[in-house]
Amino acid sequence: MSKRKIPITPYIFIAPAIIIFLLFIVVPAMEGFLQSLFTRGIIVRQDIPALRSRFVGLFNYQKLVSDPRFLTAFGKTILFTLTTVPSIIVVSLSLALLLQEKIHGVGIARAMVYWPSMISPIIIGIAWRWILGYDTGILNYFLTLFHIDKQPWLIDNARAFISVIVVSIWAQTGFFMVIFIGGLNTIPDSYYEAARIDGANKWQQFLGITLPLLRPTTLLVLVLSTINAFKVYQLVTVLTSGGPGRATAFLVQNIYEEAFSKPLSVGYAAAQSVVFFFVMLLLSIAQFKLSKEESV
Numbered sequence: 001m002s003k004r005k006i007p008i009t010p011y012i013f014i015a016p017a018i019i020i021f022l023l024f025i026v027v028p029a030m031e032g033f034l035q036s037l038f039t040r041g042i043i044v045r046q047d048i049p050a051l052r053s054r055f056v057g058l059f060n061y062q063k064l065v066s067d068p069r070f071l072t073a074f075g076k077t078i079l080f081t082l083t084t085v086p087s088i089i090v091v092s093l094s095l096a097l098l099l100q101e102k103i104h105g106v107g108i109a110r111a112m113v114y115w116p117s118m119i120s121p122i123i124i125g126i127a128w129r130w131i132l133g134y135d136t137g138i139l140n141y142f143l144t145l146f147h148i149d150k151q152p153w154l155i156d157n158a159r160a161f162i163s164v165i166v167v168s169i170w171a172q173t174g175f176f177m178v179i180f181i182g183g184l185n186t187i188p189d190s191y192y193e194a195a196r197i198d199g200a201n202k203w204q205q206f207l208g209i210t211l212p213l214l215r216p217t218t219l220l221v222l223v224l225s226t227i228n229a230f231k232v233y234q235l236v237t238v239l240t241s242g243g244p245g246r247a248t249a250f251l252v253q254n255i256y257e258e259a260f261s262k263p264l265s266v267g268y269a270a271a272q273s274v275v276f277f278f279v280m281l282l283l284s285i286a287q288f289k290l291s292k293e294e295s296v
Contacts, residue, residue: 029277036060036270041263053267060271070272072246073254080161080250081229084168088225089218092173096180097210110181114174121171125238128167129154132239157247160240164232164248167239172228176221183217184210216291223287227280251276 037060040053064070099110116124131138132153140150153163187210195205211218233252236242242249249257255276259269 032270032273032277035267036274038267039264040267042260042266056267060268061274063268064271064275069246070254073249073251074275076161076247076249077230077232077251080165080168080232081226084165084229085222085225087165087169088172088176089221091169092176092221093180093214093218095173095177096184097206099177100181100184110178113177116171116173117175119171121235122238124167124171125235128163129239132163154240155244157244160244160247164236164239168229168232168235171235172225176225179221180214180217183214187213219287219290223283226283230276230279230283 037055037057038053039056039060041051043051044053045051046053095113099106099113130136132140134140134150134152134155137153139153143150152159154160191209191213192205195209200208231252232250233256236248236250237253240248242253251272255269255272258265258272
């Protein structure tokens with residue numbers, strides 16, 4: 001009985017992707033977990049007492065539970081996610097419904113809405129800092145033209161938090177609008193024709209046809225926008241620098257500050273990164289499970 005030959009050609013084609021995944025995802029993740037078990041700085045020299053690394057086991061994880069700075073940053077990240085993600089879904093879906101129609105100029109309108117998602121978060125942060133600045137901001141300048149007092153968009157705790165949310169929604173809506181348009185285009189027109197024959201109005205068609213059939217697309221947008229919200233860093237750092245005070249300091253910024261602004265805190269920052277990694281992992285697993293249930 002001849003042995004079955006295993007084709008190696010498919011494995012050759014996927015080998016580069018596997019190698020990149022191992023080198024840039026798996027290995028750094030394992031290295032980060034190992035570092036979280038030590039108290040160490042950025043530079044480690046075992047021959048210099050001040051630069052030595054010291055094994056502390058799970059101490060860094062125990063420290064997280066009682067660290068108000070970490071807990072506050074984590075809580076603000078969750079609050080930011082809970083406010084930003086639903087808003088992105090509602091706004092992007094509304095724009096998709098508005099701009100899916102094939103009318104004159106719809107392509108230009110789609111391009112204008114999609115354009116912010118193509119810009120670097122750093123550029124977006126700089127631009128909106130000029131718009132929302134207190135003394136030199138364009139928005140406050142127009143308010144003074146109408147004899148309205150200047151507003152502390154970026155120097156008041158509540159307004160700064162809301163400003164970050166608004167800018168984040170503006171920056172991401174176009175990308176998710178395109179995803180929703182793709183989902184809407186997969187819904188057959190015959191469903192709407194049958195509903196119109198039965199006397200269903202636009203709102204009834206939306207609730208009975210559009211929303212149920214958009215469930216997989218909405219799930220994708222939900223997971224992707226949630227991950228983006230948890231990872232927010234560049235835009236907020238440029239826009240508010242985490243201020244005023246630490247009103248807009250989120251989890252990734254806190255990890256960066258622990259690693260690069262405090263002595264011997266790289267291990268502790270790595271522990272925070274591991275927690276962040278598992279949050280992202282749980283979100284990805286939830287997406288796969290829900291997607292599998294939708295396809296059954």
